[in-house]
Amino acid sequence: MHMMIFGCGYSGTAIGRSFAKPGVQLSGTTRSAEKAALLQQDGIDGFVFDGETIDAALLDVMKSATHLVQSIAPGKAGDPLLRLLGAEIRAAMPKLEWVGYLSTVGVYGDHKGAWIDENISVHPVSARSVERVEAEDGWLALGLAIGVPVAVLRLAGIYGPGRNAFCNLDRGTARRLVKKDQVFNRIRVEDIGAAALFLADRGLGGLYNVTDDEPAPPQDVVAEAARLMGVEAPPEQAFETAELSPMARSFYGENKRVSNARLRSLGFAFCYPEYRMSLADLWFSGHWRA
The missing domain is CATH 3.90.25 (UDP-galactose 4-epimerase; domain 1)
Incomplete structure (x- = not known):
């Protein structure tokens, strides 16, 4: 297995730690060479990605990636990988087997304190949540087009060490x-890593709320x-x-x-x-x- 993490920050690094075991190659991107070097402390090979261009070194390592996690917020220009590669991601990552996209429960909007799950339609309020919905839709559509399961992890407020x-x-x-x-x-950052590993190991796609109880x-x-x-x-x-x-x-x-019942029903156990x-x-x- 070769896990490639775009946006290897707080959550992305926790995901890398969850996947770290013998025989697994870990690669991740950050926006600076200094931060990329620090990833090595967690056994992650670091690469610089500014969201605008993919350099030769990064393209080369992407060729062997079997699993991808996209953790970079889309912004007004949209999701950077969808914008730069789109369906060409299959050519850039020919061994790709599974994609995880980190989103937010903010896509649901306001429900006056009511319980909701993944079956509720999204009604994003903020501009950043609207952008997340567009990115979610783009990744799910791309997964269907290239025949790769895409799991959208809708995260609650992240905390941890x-x-x-x-x-x-x-x-x-x-x-x-x-x-x-x-x-x-809320969601403890280690549970984000564990949920990504759980879904990736089973090759599961779809929508999943990753939240506490x-x-x-x-x-x-x-x-x-x-x-x-x-x-x-x-x-x-x-x-x-x-x-x-x-x-x-x-x-x-x-x-x-926000209910996490769907993820629990698959057998996932939250540590926190x-x-x-x-x-x-x-x-x-x-x-x-x-």
């Missing part, structure tokens, strides 16, 4: 914003992290009067409970199904800083 409420409390940036009845799903108010997560740290939680702030960036405020415009046990694991293992 080095990116969590403990880090925010430690930096003094944690906030407890309260909006009535607001909940969010317990959508919860964001202020509760901060309070639990503070309790574990033994520090005072920041005071609650009303969302309506809080100073927020337009992007941060837009997240609160969508309220839904709810935030309390996950935060306890991060804190007591000391991995929250990693």
Whole structure:
């Protein structure tokens, strides 16, 4: 197996770690030579990809790739691989057997706190979610055209080592914003890696929500992290009067409970199904800083 990860950042590197085992070749792209060199620490051969051109070295390594994960956000210009290669991806990656596309539960839009699953039609609100829907459709159509299963992983809010409420409390940036009845799903980054491996090993395509079991108010997560740290939680702030960036405020415009039942029904077991046990694991293992 040769896994090629486009956009080998926080989630992409976690996917690489999940696939790392004897006999598996790992390759990944970043936007700088410095970051590409750092990937070697995780056993990933790094290549530079700026989203505009694919150089000879990257094209050469792509020829042997059997599995592809696309983690790069599309932006206004659209998905970079679809734009640059499209159906020619089969010629560029002749051994390709499976594709995973990392998307977001933001494609569902707002559902007033109701439970939803993959059967619900998408109603993206933000421009970035509209772009994700277009990329999802493009990858699914391409998979049909070239006869390769494409799994779309719709991810909830990502957290894990080095990116969590403990880090925010430690930096003094944690906030407890309260909006009535607001909940969010989350996903531990290691479970993203495990889900990608699960789907790839079985050659499964389609839509999959990769989320935890317990959508919860964001202020509760901060309070639990503070309790574990033994520090005072920041005071609650009303969302309506809080100073927020337009992007941060837009997240609160969508309220839904996202089900992961489809992925579970296939036999996948989440290692971190709810935030309390996950935060306890991060804190007591000391991995929250990693």
